[in-house]
Amino acid sequence: MERASFGPYRSHPCGPLPLGATVTPEGVRFSVFSRHATRVWLELFDEPTASEPVGRVELREDLHRRGDIWSVLVEGIGPGQLYAYRADGSYDPASGHRFNPHKLLLDPYARAVTGAFDWDLSDARGFEPGSPEGDLVASTVDSAGGCPKCIVVYDDFDWHGDRPPRIPMRDTVIYELHVRGFTVHPTSGVAHPGTFRGLMEKIPYLADLGITAVELLPVQEFDELENPRRSPVTGERLGNYWGYSTVSFFAPESRYCSSGPNGQQVREMKELVRALHEASIEVILDVVFNHTSEGDETGPTLCFRGLDNRIYYMLDPADPRRYLNFSGCGNTLNCNHPLVRDFILDCLRYWVVEMHVDGFRFDLASVLGRDQRGQLLANPPLIERIAEDPVLRDCKIIAEAWDAAGAYQVGSFPGERWAEWNGRYRDDIRRFWRGDPGMVGSLATRFSGSADLYQGSGRTPLHSINFVTCHDGFTMADLVTYEGKRNWANGERNRDGTDANYSWGCGHDGPTDDPEIMALRDRQLRNLWATLLLSQGVPMILAGDELRRTQQGNNNAYCQDNEISWLDWSMLEEHRWLRDYVAGLIRLRRRFPELRRTAFFKGDGGPGERPDISWHSTSVGRPDWSDGCRSLACWINAEPDLFVVFNGSPRSLTFELPRLSGGVWRLLLDTAARGQHLYQVEDAPPAPEPQACQATGHSMLVLCFW
Numbered sequence: 001m002e003r004a005s006f007g008p009y010r011s012h013p014c015g016p017l018p019l020g021a022t023v024t025p026e027g028v029r030f031s032v033f034s035r036h037a038t039r040v041w042l043e044l045f046d047e048p049t050a051s052e053p054v055g056r057v058e059l060r061e062d063l064h065r066r067g068d069i070w071s072v073l074v075e076g077i078g079p080g081q082l083y084a085y086r087a088d089g090s091y092d093p094a095s096g097h098r099f100n101p102h103k104l105l106l107d108p109y110a111r112a113v114t115g116a117f118d119w120d121l122s123d124a125r126g127f128e129p130g131s132p133e134g135d136l137v138a139s140t141v142d143s144a145g146g147c148p149k150c151i152v153v154y155d156d157f158d159w160h161g162d163r164p165p166r167i168p169m170r171d172t173v174i175y176e177l178h179v180r181g182f183t184v185h186p187t188s189g190v191a192h193p194g195t196f197r198g199l200m201e202k203i204p205y206l207a208d209l210g211i212t213a214v215e216l217l218p219v220q221e222f223d224e225l226e227n228p229r230r231s232p233v234t235g236e237r238l239g240n241y242w243g244y245s246t247v248s249f250f251a252p253e254s255r256y257c258s259s260g261p262n263g264q265q266v267r268e269m270k271e272l273v274r275a276l277h278e279a280s281i282e283v284i285l286d287v288v289f290n291h292t293s294e295g296d297e298t299g300p301t302l303c304f305r306g307l308d309n310r311i312y313y314m315l316d317p318a319d320p321r322r323y324l325n326f327s328g329c330g331n332t333l334n335c336n337h338p339l340v341r342d343f344i345l346d347c348l349r350y351w352v353v354e355m356h357v358d359g360f361r362f363d364l365a366s367v368l369g370r371d372q373r374g375q376l377l378a379n380p381p382l383i384e385r386i387a388e389d390p391v392l393r394d395c396k397i398i399a400e401a402w403d404a405a406g407a408y409q410v411g412s413f414p415g416e417r418w419a420e421w422n423g424r425y426r427d428d429i430r431r432f433w434r435g436d437p438g439m440v441g442s443l444a445t446r447f448s449g450s451a452d453l454y455q456g457s458g459r460t461p462l463h464s465i466n467f468v469t470c471h472d473g474f475t476m477a478d479l480v481t482y483e484g485k486r487n488w489a490n491g492e493r494n495r496d497g498t499d500a501n502y503s504w505g506c507g508h509d510g511p512t513d514d515p516e517i518m519a520l521r522d523r524q525l526r527n528l529w530a531t532l533l534l535s536q537g538v539p540m541i542l543a544g545d546e547l548r549r550t551q552q553g554n555n556n557a558y559c560q561d562n563e564i565s566w567l568d569w570s571m572l573e574e575h576r577w578l579r580d581y582v583a584g585l586i587r588l589r590r591r592f593p594e595l596r597r598t599a600f601f602k603g604d605g606g607p608g609e610r611p612d613i614s615w616h617s618t619s620v621g622r623p624d625w626s627d628g629c630r631s632l633a634c635w636i637n638a639e640p641d642l643f644v645v646f647n648g649s650p651r652s653l654t655f656e657l658p659r660l661s662g663g664v665w666r667l668l669l670d671t672a673a674r675g676q677h678l679y680q681v682e683d684a685p686p687a688p689e690p691q692a693c694q695a696t697g698h699s700m701l702v703l704c705f706w
Helices: 179-183 196-201 203-209 264-278 304-312 338-353 365-369 381-388 423-434 440-447 451-457 515-534 576-591
Strands: 020-023 027-033 039-045 055-059 069-075 082-088 174-177 213-216 220-222 246-252 282-287 319-323 359-362 396-399 419-421 464-466 538-542 613-616 631-636 642-647 653-656 665-670 692-695 699-705
Touching: 027 304, 039 069, 055 069, 082 304, 174 179, 179 196, 196 203, 196 264, 203 576, 246 264, 246 338, 264 282, 282 338, 282 396, 304 338, 338 381, 365 381, 423 440, 423 515, 440 631, 515 538, 515 576, 515 642, 515 699, 631 653, 642 692, 692 699
Parallel strands: 174 213, 174 538, 213 282, 282 359, 359 396, 396 419, 419 464, 464 538
Antiparallel strands: 020 027, 027 069, 039 055, 039 082, 220 246, 613 631, 631 642, 642 699, 653 692, 665 699
């Protein structure tokens, strides 16, 4: 295919590094990788939706290629310039190659993308549908008009001396939120709803709650309109609300920017990070390096597929036309190819060095440990490189330690530095408070830091990210309201989303006005919150749970950019008691270092000393680990001592208190109390009985000796 160079631009060969678009005094240097391309073109545009470029430069092998890098310096342009690539080579899917010069390609290293418009990716399909040979026939439809373009960005931001807060893991409380959903509801009261700036306006709320880190659902550019379904309930167009389908890994999501989509998104996100740091709140990004938005062999050609399909993706060895799919999203990034490893590390370093973020949560992180044929590696080089990279050494790195192909590595994810989303914690805590038999031992293990998962490998309780709810699943209010999922609005006949919710409606499935059931649900919420925030490990809160947010039983709201997912701030007044309760628990956690240990309990003390922790039933010194028991107490040797009671049974139980001298047992928490449920140490009233305490059915007590 012939595409002649044209336009009023002078260009020159230049060095291959750095990759991406770099502003220089002479113009802009462009550099892109492709090993198997035979021709590469750089195209320049003046409008995001333009179908024709205003200039084109062909990168010649003899002038512009060094190794596998194609690069050129273009004079007379600067920040704000729109650009993209085309690449030609073999279109032979049977050999893993899918070059197609009719398809416009994003720069993998683009710092910003013109994404804030309705993409039309129908022309980006790389093959001719319905052709006799199917995906072996290349499409000749040009995709430029409906595809995003890259934006040249110049980093001139004034950080005002910003430094990372570097909050120790033992003091960390994570708050998982969706940037748009947090403030887009009309009740949010912000001037810039649904944006980075809107989130900035809510920083005082976050600081007052007491959290120390926000974990942002994906903020790297993605196509929110890639979902073709409509809701069978409302008829509205569904979308990709969560954002777990990245288009451009270096680029902040343009739709989250209040000031414009043409590069302003970079500045506005930096302003957000700077403002959060000023409030001593860290920023953790949820990143999705397991797959891209190009999907399977029927998906659009946007970037990696058109630049070097065989390098960037895991292909089926038996049929390279097909993609190995360990992500459940059609393709899998070839993470342990050396070039892809470098790409991921370059991306992480960029977000740390240029965007000042403090850590990452890696979606389906087990994919990062698979080799190029999809086998799990014993010592995955990428996982080790991320942990040992000198630029990333101060970052928090958190693995979702499983993938969509059956790998489940909770407790065994490789690497000493990696913390893990503890799915075992979520399930065991839910099951205990639901009243499942045989869960007392599991409760003790999870509450004390999950030593069964982490101690054997030399790790600590701080490697466990404890959560009861997250974006994926029921909200906490729905967990105590619904017996099963209600995902009909997703348009998948209620077949999507997990069935393993371990939920309990407290005697009724769904909303009710029954005062007894509502009181029990409130008590169960207090139980779940207290267990989460007083457990050893690092607690993670789902945004809005402190306001009793409901998704109406939807446990997979990935496509619901509407009131199912948005945080309704009017609930703050209605449920302020719950928000204040959560804030009080965070303060209580901060008050007791023994609730934030950096090492596991030993279960004993030195000669003549009391154990650092001991377990009890209704009688001191006699724990009951039988399947029929649904209650437990633990005594933590602290300053002052703590005694924690979990009564998961439906009936009231009386628990003997340890006999100590020099003070009295004071009641810090009673989740079944009438009136105030939680006290700080100095204000806590004495227990009604000096040597015993009564726990109502389905309740929790915390006492301190003071």
